[in-house]
Amino acid sequence: MDDEALIAAVAGGDDTALRELFAQHAPWLAARLRTVLPAAEVEDVLQETFLAVWRGAASYRPELGSAGGWIWGIARRQAALWLRRQGPAELPLPAAARADGQARGGTSDPAGLGDPADAALQRAELAAAVSALGPAGGPQRETWRLMYLEDRTVAEVAELMGVPVGTVKSRAHRVRQLMRAALRHRDPVRAGGRR
Amino acid sequence: MNVELTELTRRFGRTEAVAGVDLQAGPGVFGLLGPNGAGKTSLLRMMATVLPPSSGTLRLLGRDPGSYGPRREIRRRLGYLPQTLGYYPGFTVAEFVEYFALLKDMPSRQVPRAVAAAIEQVGLGDRARKKLRTLSGGMLRRVGIAQAIVNEPELLLLDEPTAGLDPEQRVAFRTLLREFGQRSTVIVSTHLVEDVGAACTEVTLMDAGKIVFHGTPGELIAQGEAHGVGDAPLERGYTAVLAAARS
């Protein structure tokens, strides 16, 4: 059964469908949550997430997004709840951001988003989206790194990677497609770079 | 020592079903073998505090089951699967396991998790909310095993637990036995000699109410090397010991 059918079955009270959904989605959800939360909390959040799926399956609408995206949305809310309860000191922010925050007078809020929980989760989503581009060193990943992290021109990237300009352009297009899809939750991004 | 039996005897009328059994068992998996009528079921029933002994002493989990209070304490830490277990057709798997978890006096807060864990351990996770009348014989046996393990017993008594299980399920069951055998005493009465060899640390062979062999599976195999009859090494040991005991 595909995910939409499974969720419909769960809405109808079928607990074996929930079991199937768990088997398919819990691993990548756990991996994504693990970048933001300690292991014990990942377990609690994941448990709350699937209990929420069980209770709220009837509210899922396929036209609004993929099943994976919907479940991630629930997980995200649960994770944000937990993070807010913990306060900003507990967030696993990278050292650079912390230092930056301290330089500005003590707030670790480099993106100016106001909510550290949201910031941490956005970082997790970004990391997951980047991993969808393939392994580090692969063509899409390198293209993304050179063009968007190091801000180089197409010509420079073509020379650095030793490929024609046309190839760089089509790779960049592919990168934008993948990132857009991942960040808009249209595709559940699986841990390990599997597409 | 979780089980200490001294000269344990059980009579029905004039027949001695169990005729003076001595047994000591700590943590581990113990196989109980023997032909029909050897007294295995009566012995298990006495250890399950379902049948009082006619004479001899019985100490379970360091307590004397003869008096009410200690017996209740033993039963809280006991798991028992009788040879024939009826079921309530209208109950679901989860309801059945939960019913016996509650009767074992488990604190009600712990019950839902314990029931879920037990059901998953016996491989019935995809049937937890199905009514028992829809289940096959092998599945019902596994429900029986689930209710026996739900309270993480220190003493687990299983009478013919693998009846109706296919080979793959028996492998999973042996894994479960070994896991429990690490912290509890597991006593398995079975006709299937191979089951015993694979999972048990010690084997006891009964005949006509008496213990005729007690040792490791390897030692039982050694008994059968010269004169045993059978296709498998344990079977040969089994028949050799029985023949010697009866001669």
Add this chain to the structure above:
Amino acid sequence: MNMTGEHGHLPGGPGPLDVDLDRVWTGVAAGVWCRQPGRAERLAGRLLRSPGLARALLTTPSLLLGWVIATVVVLGTGTVVTLSTGTPLVPLLAPAVAAAGIAYAYGPGIDPAWELTQSMAIGDRMVLLVRALAVFGLNAILGLVASAASGAAAAVTFGWLIPMTAVCALALAAATLGRSANVGVLVGLAGWLITVLSARAVTGQFSAAFTSTVLIVPYLIAAACCAAIAMYATRIPRGTP
């Protein structure tokens, strides 16, 4: 844990190494599969100080809704007949119905898993006691209501409680001795029938069975003896070899 296949992980991949997904699923399953006890069961659990005893009580066959409705129908019919014809039927019916209910509170007669229940921490004798008292109490209340509704005199309204106790004890003793609920019902009903008919043969009236003061002491003695027999029969679990 049976969700993981030969590879030792779930179909969706291995997941992070330090996250125990089996444990997570157990928690989810506990929430999905658990049964929420109803208000009656929770109240009974608090009164009896044991959720297990409460669950055993509420699964008593003769306390299930169908049985209770049947009891109400029988007693209601008796009330209606009494109101229209004047013969006090409720005092004749109530003990019989109660006896059947008590017999069907007994385990081995109708409990397929009875050998297992004998190894439980909450003993089967305790369960039987609580069930028998509950069934008796319920039937007594229903009977009193029916009796009062049929406009009988006070002596008749309450007088049948003592014979009811005796007949119930008889049914229980027979059920526990014969290890069968059906045996209990038959013996209980037969005993009551014989008593009523003999009373009629001696005094010419059916109602003598429950209005005659001479019978009170014999009833109570019979009830005590039968209760003792039932206690004895449930004390020694007789196993077949």
